[in-house]
Amino acid sequence: ERPGGARGSAATSPPPAELISSDDIFIAVKTTKKFHKSRLELLLDTWISRNKQQTYIFTDGEDEELKQKMGSHVINTNCSAAHSRQALSCKMAVEYDKFIESSKKWFCHVDDDNYVNVKTLVQLLSLYPHTQDMYIGKPSLDRPIEATERLGDNKMRPVNFWFATGGAGFCVSRGLALKMSPWASGGHFMNTAEKIRLPDDCTVGYIIESVLGVPLTRSNLFHSHLENLQQVSTSEVHKQITLSYGMFENKRNIINMKGAFSVEEDPSRFKSVHCLLYPDTPWCPPQVAF
Template structure:
């Protein structure tokens, strides 16, 4: 199987230490993550209702979040159009779509389309090129958070806002979900063609992740301008791995692990219907040669809504004009 994000041979290393750091940070916030069947929990005492009541969401506004969607021309009609009709319709003003193909119709409809000069290929270089564009565009904005997602993700804006509101302002936060339960091992290219083995956690891009502005600013020596692509070449890994490398290895800042983010590389059917509205992101796609999506009953059939994104959207926003 060819994974679209960096899923490599990993080792345990400092797993317990890193998980404990994430748990302690979330404990200091007074929050963690809602229970999700089949997912390792950092704090099983989490109560989303209590979090929503205690969190001063007004301090962080939806427009403070820069949501970057990475896509490519061949997926505009099959993937992106679905997102535009569903969750992006609720976050249109502060969602930016990074693509390699001009789509005049989307621009005329008022969507923020960022045309990169990146290759449409699904290579390490092309992926890092688009992530570099995301980072640089965010840094040129006045937004407080950069949240990256792929074109097969559904974002729940309200839960995203609640999660990010729980973190102290002006803190160094890199939050997302790793592909595995252990750090990856990579080989950093040194001078004279020598290498050294490094290990670090990274948040898989296929589930989405967020970076605070304070942390993004600290990443600049390895991420601004052309530097992100150069750093990616040093470890010869894709974009999401490169973010983890910069944050954990270059800056020494631990990733905050959250099971609220989901990619198609996990069994999405393990999420119960009652848990689905509590997640930051969902996904869909083929997993072990079978369609992998959340299980949620609704008026849309599996043929009409294989991703179940329409069904989820109508659950969250039942007054949407095309919802049954």
């Protein structure tokens, strides 16, 4: 069983390579101003409420109310609010720079439709030394992506590599992040993204797999709305690292759990997940057997 697999109780899981705490992790949440109310508020009420010190919100517009809640942990990237390749890469570039500045051991990127179980995230990351080259996440494609790298002088060359989908969340060790610097720091990230004309998460995979030759370590404990979330078994929900919600093949795509709230009250199921993990939360109904 390799690290990050779904099975394996505490008794069988490998010993930690390094004892880390949530304070060693820089969790970057990418959002946009139009989703502050509809998406971000849910995260602030659930998992972020327990991990304010570890979480940094990267957005594209001023929001006083958000600033009051998160203080200096809200970063207005001044990137465009368009959902374009350039706007996404602009945000990822700022996330990378802020992480390097923070001197934390692990960089983890998630989207504003992810629930993060920080406890299981710490367990996974502690299996690897942060000084080693680690890129951990889950691909959304079943094969490497094929891209064309622009070499200047109108020359092109095909490249193919795996990348962890940003919508499920992914993590990069500090050791590896430092090696990415010539392609990722400052304005370099946007230039790299333009060279292959692919979005931000693909660009991260390109730098790590294609340029630096470090393979993606896959974990099935990360989940995006690009997969069928009904397949996450109810009894395994507490073991997952990230969850998501959205639409899949034109149907509502949410994890299947009874939980503390009805689907009407809790369409994302994140409140129910939160009450499963933290039943002592003031707004959680008294524990009923699910």
